[in-house]
Amino acid sequence: MSISALSYRPVDILRFNTCGSVDDGKSTLIGRLLYDSKSLMEDQIEALERSADITGGGQINLANLTDGLRAEREQGITIDVAYRYFATPRRKFIIADTPGHVQYTRNMVTGASSANLSIILVDARLGVIEQSRRHTAIAALLRIPHLVVAINKMDLVGWSEERFLEIRAQFEAFLPRLDIKDVKFIPLSALNGDNVVEPSPHTPWYAGPTLLGHLETVHIASDFNLTGFRLPVQWVNRPNSPTDATLHDFRGFSGQIAGGIVRTGQKLLAFPSGIVTTVKQIWTYDGVVHEAFCPQSVTLVLEHDIDISRGSMLVALDQLPGSSCDLQAEVCWMHTRPLQVGKKYFLKHTSHTVQVVVTELIDKLNMSTLESEPAPTALAVNDIGEIKLRAARPLVFDGYSTNRLTGSFILIEPGTNATVAAGMLRAPHDVFKPDAADYVI
Amino acid sequence: MSSYHLDHLQHLETEAIHIMREVAGEFERPALLFSGGKDSICLLRLAEKAFRPSELPLPLLNVDTGHHFPELNEFRDRRSAQLGAKLIVRTVEDAIAKGIATPAPGEVSRNRLQIPTLLAAIEEFQFDCCIGGARRDEEKARAKERFFSFRDSFGQWDPKNQRPEIWNLYNGRLNPGENMRVFPLSNWTEMDVWEYIQRERLEVPSIYFSHQRRCVRRGGQWLPVSALVPPKPSEEVCDLVVRVRTIGDIISTGCVESPAMTVADIISEIAAARVTERGSRADDKASEAAMEDRKKAGYF
Numbered sequence: 001m002s003i004s005a006l007s008y009r010p011v012d013i014l015r016f017n018t019c020g021s022v023d024d025g026k027s028t029l030i031g032r033l034l035y036d037s038k039s040l041m042e043d044q045i046e047a048l049e050r051s052a053d054i055t056g057g058g059q060i061n062l063a064n065l066t067d068g069l070r071a072e073r074e075q076g077i078t079i080d081v082a083y084r085y086f087a088t089p090r091r092k093f094i095i096a097d098t099p100g101h102v103q104y105t106r107n108m109v110t111g112a113s114s115a116n117l118s119i120i121l122v123d124a125r126l127g128v129i130e131q132s133r134r135h136t137a138i139a140a141l142l143r144i145p146h147l148v149v150a151i152n153k154m155d156l157v158g159w160s161e162e163r164f165l166e167i168r169a170q171f172e173a174f175l176p177r178l179d180i181k182d183v184k185f186i187p188l189s190a191l192n193g194d195n196v197v198e199p200s201p202h203t204p205w206y207a208g209p210t211l212l213g214h215l216e217t218v219h220i221a222s223d224f225n226l227t228g229f230r231l232p233v234q235w236v237n238r239p240n241s242p243t244d245a246t247l248h249d250f251r252g253f254s255g256q257i258a259g260g261i262v263r264t265g266q267k268l269l270a271f272p273s274g275i276v277t278t279v280k281q282i283w284t285y286d287g288v289v290h291e292a293f294c295p296q297s298v299t300l301v302l303e304h305d306i307d308i309s310r311g312s313m314l315v316a317l318d319q320l321p322g323s324s325c326d327l328q329a330e331v332c333w334m335h336t337r338p339l340q341v342g343k344k345y346f347l348k349h350t351s352h353t354v355q356v357v358v359t360e361l362i363d364k365l366n367m368s369t370l371e372s373e374p375a376p377t378a379l380a381v382n383d384i385g386e387i388k389l390r391a392a393r394p395l396v397f398d399g400y401s402t403n404r405l406t407g408s409f410i411l412i413e414p415g416t417n418a419t420v421a422a423g424m425l426r427a428p429h430d431v432f433k434p435d436a437a438d439y440v441i
Numbered sequence: 442m443s444s445y446h447l448d449h450l451q452h453l454e455t456e457a458i459h460i461m462r463e464v465a466g467e468f469e470r471p472a473l474l475f476s477g478g479k480d481s482i483c484l485l486r487l488a489e490k491a492f493r494p495s496e497l498p499l500p501l502l503n504v505d506t507g508h509h510f511p512e513l514n515e516f517r518d519r520r521s522a523q524l525g526a527k528l529i530v531r532t533v534e535d536a537i538a539k540g541i542a543t544p545a546p547g548e549v550s551r552n553r554l555q556i557p558t559l560l561a562a563i564e565e566f567q568f569d570c571c572i573g574g575a576r577r578d579e580e581k582a583r584a585k586e587r588f589f590s591f592r593d594s595f596g597q598w599d600p601k602n603q604r605p606e607i608w609n610l611y612n613g614r615l616n617p618g619e620n621m622r623v624f625p626l627s628n629w630t631e632m633d634v635w636e637y638i639q640r641e642r643l644e645v646p647s648i649y650f651s652h653q654r655r656c657v658r659r660g661g662q663w664l665p666v667s668a669l670v671p672p673k674p675s676e677e678v679c680d681l682v683v684r685v686r687t688i689g690d691i692i693s694t695g696c697v698e699s700p701a702m703t704v705a706d707i708i709s710e711i712a713a714a715r716v717t718e719r720g721s722r723a724d725d726k727a728s729e730a731a732m733e734d735r736k737k738a739g740y741f
């Protein structure tokens with residue numbers, strides 16, 4: 001947007017996360033990826049060697065690069081997501097190394113929610129187990145567009161192609177039940193670095209790319225939707241300047257565009273008032289622009305003085321969202337106190353928080369079969385299910401499958417303020433129908 | 442289609458602006474921690490981008506350890522004034538005098554003592570949220586941090602029990618006495634910060650650039666000689682052409698030999714660097730969990 005930005009060479013970012021069961025080798029794999037791609041600095045390697053002398057009997061533990069908490073290093077497990085950043089000449093990468101332990105599934109969801117690609121690790125000795133299915137189901141639910149199944153510890157199964165194909169078949173048996181488009185299988189050893197950055201001499205039967213080769217070349221489509229303009233208002237920009245006449249009457253609505261494109265002169269519908277107005281000016285710190293798009297942060301000045309505040313939403317007239325108190329969503333339950341019908345929660349959606357009550361539990365995903373089981377009595381921690389909610393005020397939303405930003409929410413438990421669920425809204429039954437009589441001022 | 446493309450800095454920028462505005466929308470009394478260092482310089486520009494043409498809706502807060510580089514404080518005061526922002530400074534010196542912070546016998550470093558000083562300032566002004574410039578790529582305990590990092594009524598971070606943080610939906614709800622630390626630059630690397638400084642043509646304190654300085658060799662690094670760091674007779678002292686890569690206290694910040702005179706020079710230097718920026722901070726070398734321990738106690 002700024003002039004200086006024009007001369008800048010755009011660089012792609014790929015955000016990916018590791019998932020899979022505890023001890024499958026996720027952290028070791030990230031360590032290996034950083035080490036073999038020469039992304040580690042001398043002082044980081046020194047620190048790694050120092051801790052090997054004290055705790056590892058002289059063996060470097062690559063997992064220590066991301067297991068940054070004392071409790072993690074003591075137990076040799078990952079508790080919370082670690083974020084790492086590295087770049088090759090082809091791409092920038094943001095890695096979220098997430099925990100495999102079932103107790104920390106909420107942290108896996110945290111790390112996965114922003115990913116364009118998930119690497120699911122499987123221990124070649126164990127094959128597909130419940131946690132592999134759970135994490136794959138979560139990745140599918142979050143609609144992460146690309147999946148890599150990394151069949152790890154191939155060194156411990158004698159580099160057997162048969163074993164590789166067997167595990168691949170285990171995956172392919174349940175993948176059709178999930179909505180995942182792009183899946184790649186790679187045999188590797190995170191510990192020794194086979195097929196991570198360098199091709200392995202042990203897998204002459206594998207013709208595909210190394211893990212890094214795949215990460216560098218996989219096509220990444222934008223996560224952001226360029227149709228159906230949406231601006232959830234975060235903050236009303238009111239300078240109230242008594243001295244500066246131009247600022248005295250300035251009233252702008254600041255937010256990050258959550259979908260589509262906006263232009264000056266365009267007509268917008270303002271929720272919740274339902275009133276149509278026109279974009280007078282698109283204000284940014286770098287100057288006024290005539291057009292802005294998702295996910296830019298802007299401040300809109302409108303023609304009419306209507307009641308708009310934090311939590312309001314400005315939308316384009318051509319593609320209207322749903323507006324309803326009755327909601328249906330898939331949720332990932334993350335708290336040890338189970339979800340109960342009849343209980344009230346706060347729901348945060350875009351910049352808007354409302355009270356909701358859970359009215360119905362529709363179904364729950366069986367993690368062994370990945371089939372839905374109807375009418376469960378509760379959703380316990382780490383369960384995935386579909387629910388109905390009733391909100392105290394209407395929510396202006398899209399289905400998660402059309403717009404991640406206006407189709408997602410979190411549930412917060414009153415009192416403890418714990419974030420207890422991640423929710424993905426089903427598309428609205430009807431889009432909002434403006435009432436022709438009072439719709440324009 | 443390609444004209445609707447953001448490069449990686451623009452992505453990081455819009456993410457950070459969104460977070461700043463969430464803070465303004467969700468908290469009653471937020472503050473922004475401004476030290477004058479490169480990260481908080483970026484934070485201030487992001488605050489301008491988030492809130493202009495209005496005044497910044499939050500004051501700036503700085504904990505002065507009394508061991509700051511003088512160039513840093515001069516810059517801090519000047520930049521705050523330029524922006525018309527309210528700057529609140531609380532000093533460790535004063536906290537010691539009031540008994541809020543108590544040094545251990547012989548304790549020279551102000552590192553630990555800035556924690557109670559900060560917590561007392563939060564208490565004094567009843568801040569419910571402090572925005573800080575910490576980045577996940579700085580250190581491995583920081584790599585575990587959320588954008589919205591919850592602190593209990595003692596200011597403590599509980600890394601084993603962080604709130605899940607999903608998509609860009611931040612849970613800012615607090616009970617009385619609790620506090621949020623918010624880190625809009627979480628996903629920025631050292632390189633991103635300098636590229637942003639270059640793109641936005643931001644001024645930075647002179648000590649980031651190459652200058653002549655008398656240094657003493659101690660603990661494998663070059664520390665600036667000052668009244669607080671007098672060289673011992675046995676130590677090697679040299680006049681060097683140096684700059685600082687990260688600014689901590691004058692007694693613990695290592696200087697690196699460097700000819701970098703411009704932001705562009707610094708960017709090329711970092712691109713070729715073989716050690717991390719924290720490699721020059723004695724406070725982090727103390728132990729593998731030094732940062733984690735300080736953060737649990739209420740540090741940033």
Ligand SMILES: Nc1nc2c(ncn2[C@@H]2O[C@H](COP(=O)(O)OP(=O)(O)OP(=O)(O)O)[C@@H](O)[C@H]2O)c(=O)[nH]1
Nearest residue numbers: 022023024025026027028077078100153189190191
């Ligand atoms: N033989 C062999 N061992 C491996 C391989 N990859 C990882 N390991 C070992 O498996 C153990 C667990 O590795 P981690 O990387 O900590 O596992 P993780 O998946 O990150 O575990 P959590 O994060 O706790 O879920 C360590 O002892 C590793 O050295 C491999 O390819 N071959």
Ligand SMILES: [Mg+2]
Nearest residue numbers: 026027077078
């Ligand atoms: Mg791990």
